[in-house]
Amino acid sequence: TDVKSGLMARFITMPIKRSSVLWAHVLTSLVANVLTIVVVILVALLMGFRSSANILDWLAVAGILGMFTLALTWLAIIPGLTAKSMEGATAYSYPLIFLPFISSAFVPTETMPKIVRAFAENQPVTSIVNAIRALLYEGAVGNDIWIALAWCVGIMVIAYFFAGKAFKRQLG
Numbered sequence: 001t002d003v004k005s006g007l008m009a010r011f012i013t014m015p016i017k018r019s020s021v022l023w024a025h026v027l028t029s030l031v032a033n034v035l036t037i038v039v040v041i042l043v044a045l046l047m048g049f050r051s052s053a054n055i056l057d058w059l060a061v062a063g064i065l066g067m068f069t070l071a072l073t074w075l076a077i078i079p080g081l082t083a084k085s086m087e088g089a090t091a092y093s094y095p096l097i098f099l100p101f102i103s104s105a106f107v108p109t110e111t112m113p114k115i116v117r118a119f120a121e122n123q124p125v126t127s128i129v130n131a132i133r134a135l136l137y138e139g140a141v142g143n144d145i146w147i148a149l150a151w152c153v154g155i156m157v158i159a160y161f162f163a164g165k166a167f168k169r170q171l172g
Helices: 007-013 019-046 055-082 086-091 114-120 124-136 144-171
Strands: none
Touching: 007 019, 007 144, 019 055, 019 144, 055 086, 055 124, 055 144, 124 144
């Protein structure tokens, strides 16, 4: 890892802000995910996906996906800095894998059992999926876009704070 190899020690002796090291990782992840999203959209278009969304709707979709990517990336930095091994850091992401399956991404939440529905309607993926779906199909976006943005900003701010603390602790 970067800390054990001494790379971080080199970075902190340079005349740059310490947080720029973490931001470099985050922005690299954002670029990689943007490229992935572009490929997925191009494949979807080749397979016949069509949307009646205008350019502003597409920009809103891109903004939501970008914010969610930033939020999850900052969240992923925390176990990356605190886990004792790469496998341990990877294991922290397993609960996040289930969020899309317990959301409105695949089935309407109204069809879910009461306790699952309560969870599904109050987690970030549902509001993000609902907002994107409404933007792409000219539905009423309603509050979903604001709830999605609140989730993204909230996760990002909290994760940024704890990632910064973990980074300081890691460097000593």
